[in-house]
Amino acid sequence: NAGVTQTPKFQVLKTGQSMTLQCAQDMNHNSMYWYRQDPGMGLRLIYYSASEGTTDKGEVPNGYNVSRLNKREFSLRLESAAPSQTSVYFCASSRSGDRGLYEQYFGPGTRLTVT
Amino acid sequence: SQQGEEDPQALSIQEGENATMNCSYKTSINNLQWYRQNSGRGLVHLILIRSNEREKHSGRLRVTLDTSKKSSSLLITASRAADTASYFCATGPMDSSYKLIFGSGTRLLVRP
Numbered sequence: 313n314a315g316v317t318q319t320p321k322f323q324v325l326k327t328g329q330s331m332t333l334q335c336a337q338d339m340n341h342n343s344m345y346w347y348r349q350d351p352g353m354g355l356r357l358i359y360y361s362a363s364e365g366t367t368d369k370g371e372v373p374n375g376y377n378v379s380r381l382n383k384r385e386f387s388l389r390l391e392s393a394a395p396s397q398t399s400v401y402f403c404a405s406s407r408s409g410d411r412g413l414y415e416q417y418f419g420p421g422t423r424l425t426v427t
Numbered sequence: 428s429q430q431g432e433e434d435p436q437a438l439s440i441q442e443g444e445n446a447t448m449n450c451s452y453k454t455s456i457n458n459l460q461w462y463r464q465n466s467g468r469g470l471v472h473l474i475l476i477r478s479n480e481r482e483k484h485s486g487r488l489r490v491t492l493d494t495s496k497k498s499s500s501l502l503i504t505a506s507r508a509a510d511t512a513s514y515f516c517a518t519g520p521m522d523s524s525y526k527l528i529f530g531s532g533t534r535l536l537v538r539p
Contacts, residue, residue, distance in 0.1 A: 316469075343525055353531055354515055354529035354531045355470070355529040356529070357526060362525045402469055402470070413525065413527065415460060415472035416527060418471070419469055420468065420469050421469055
């Protein structure tokens with residue numbers, strides 16, 4: 313049982329390049345999330361997917377797109393990377409339902425540097 | 428903007444002492460959660476307290492929630508060096524069952 317996995321672990325991009333961050337979970341969770349964490353700060357929500365087939369913007373969606381490929385996988389794409397997108401990116405998943413929010417399970421993160 | 432703000436930003440204590448961290452938030456919530464992050468790693472869920480609960484325990488952790496003051500506290504008793512980490516509160520807004528909004532965290536150092 314791997315939990316939440318993310319690839320790659322590290323990436324260096326030049327300004328203007330594009331890339332896709334991959335995330336997969338094997339816990340049969342309905343909801344998945346992408347966050348970014350800048351040095352010394354908490355996490356900020358980029359996009360989330362409440363269930364398969366739906367995606368919604370979080371606090372900081374500009375410059376990103378997402379795809380909920382199936383129940384297991386949720387990818388984050390940077391179409392034209394900018395230095396301001398240098399950050400650590402975390403994917404998370406959780407159950408969801410009428411009883412309200414459940415705890416989130418996090419992947420190990422992707423450290424992205426844009427030069 | 429971030430909903431939860433932790434206080435203090437950094438805390439240094441001796442092993443065996445208790446550590447208390449506070450979290451304040453701005454809007455009505457469904458629940459509040461605490462997470463731990465070891466350096467360079469992903470976050471790990473510690474405890475969830477729902478808006479109709481006032482106190483919750485898990486091992487050496489005690490969380491309180493005061494919705495009238497929009498604040499929560501996390502108490503770690505008999506701290507250990509392995510408790511050294513950053514601790515984040517995260518609030519689930521009343522208007523969304525899916526999102527969490529994280530605070531900026533408290534960095535805890537437990538000296539052996």
